[in-house]
Amino acid sequence: MSIESDQADGLTLNPTQLQALHRGKQELLQLNAKLSEAQEKLVQSEKLASIGQLAAGVAHEINNPIGYIFSNFGTLERYLVDLFEMLAAYEEAETALAGTPTGARLKALRGKVELDFLKQDIPTLMAESKEGISRVRKIVQDLKDFSRVDNNQEWILADLHQGMESTLNIVNNEIKYKARVVKQYGDLPEVECLASEINQVFMNLLINASHAIQRSDGCITISSGRADDQVWLEIADNGSGIDPEHLKRIFDPFFTTKPIGQGTGLGLSLSYGIIKKHQGQILVDSQVGVGTRFRIVLPIDQRRNDALQQPAV
Ligand SMILES: Nc1ncnc2c1ncn2[C@@H]1O[C@H](COP(=O)(O)OP(=O)(O)O)[C@@H](O)[C@H]1O
Ligand SMILES: [Mg+2]
Structure with missing residues (x-):
């Protein structure tokens, strides 16, 4: 009316x-x-x-x-x-x-x-x-x-470094003109996961890092390690950093600061969902003008994952 x-x-x-x-x-x-x-x-x-x-x-x-x-x-x-x-x-x-x-x-x-x-x-x-x-x-x-x-959508024991390498090769085209990639891999055991989904998370983080870099000495540092029954993986860039105002919204679906065509605002929200499904955590630490570091923590095995007892959606 x-x-x-x-x-x-x-x-x-x-x-x-x-x-x-x-x-x-x-x-x-x-x-x-x-x-x-x-x-x-x-x-x-x-x-x-x-x-x-x-x-x-x-x-x-x-x-x-x-x-x-x-x-x-x-x-x-x-x-x-x-x-x-x-x-x-x-x-x-x-x-x-x-x-x-x-x-x-x-x-x-x-x-x-x-x-x-x-x-x-x-x-x-x-x-x-x-x-x-x-x-x-x-x-x-x-x-x-x-x-x-x-092996579509199967929980398997996967080598995360290998997944990272494959993903790097695929996004190399996007990254190579923006940044050099430094690897500081630790010792990782195989991790029970949905490997293609974890690769998707790596890809989102790598592409975001590359988008954030506007300087000639761009650098993306990938490090990893194990802590007890968990593994961690970090992707850090020396890009623009994230405005504190935006920081609390970056995992929201459709939140993007990029022009239409470059960003959908879905990368981090999907990544968040994937890591959560794995009973893991995704953390971010960022400083404007200095850079951003994303940290993924994943349990090595999923025995205690209740979500796995339910039918897949
Ligand atoms: N490494 C990063 N450096 C700076 N800003 C970032 C970084 N990663 C994510 N962001 C911010 O978070 C927003 C949401 O990211 P994302 O969900 O992947 O969507 P999109 O990349 O499509 O914009 C981005 O638009 C950007 O503002
Ligand atoms: Mg993105």
Whole structure:
């Protein structure tokens, strides 16, 4: 019901009531705008999730052909060694054929195909291609590890450093121009967790750290260690730091200080949920202009996790 229709019905409102109504209307409009914004962000995060799934699927598909290309390459390399040996023998025979028409043809052909150059260049090309294939294989493996397409959503014993390395490889593109990465890994036992979800947390923290860095000597320090029946992992940056006013809101869904398109405001709230599901803690320590340090603490085993006794949602 609008204010105008109230008046049309013969209802008379005093100025205070009118003002209150106006305020109410303004608040509703604002709420509406917030809702549309939230919906937009949800759609965006949904898109991101499906892109992740797609990437994992593609990685899975590529893995197989890359596997046989890699293995055939090994065989091809061995064959080439044999072929070169054979060629050397032919070259020796060439001297014996000097002066004959066959000898002349061999000599001419050798010049035409630039045999000496080929002998040098083929091994180089092979080595470069092998390096390229190895890199593709590594990326595919990292994508697979990251999304854990093989064992979706399973509690497993995982090496968190390995998860961190895979995640670093995946976000390397985002980080490499912003910061160097310093690793101070301690000794970690394998930790019972949903590995792909923990990797998701690592990714959110790493990308946030990289976004926060605007200086040329950007640095992200990753450290880890064990304390009794828990492990801890820290990701620290020398970026902008977080305003104390914002600090209490960073884990709220949709809270972001980034322009639309760069931030959804969901990274930390999702990460919080994931760590909580693991009966762990996520803590933050930040100083404006100095940097930010996130600390994740996780129990090594989940035996006392009541949430695991309930059906998964
Ligand atoms: N390492 C960091 N340094 C500075 N600010 C950070 C850092 N990590 C998170 N923040 C702040 O917390 C907000 C929420 O983070 P997040 O939930 O990941 O959402 P988003 O990255 O999409 O904005 C960010 O917009 C930013 O203001
Ligand atoms: Mg984020």
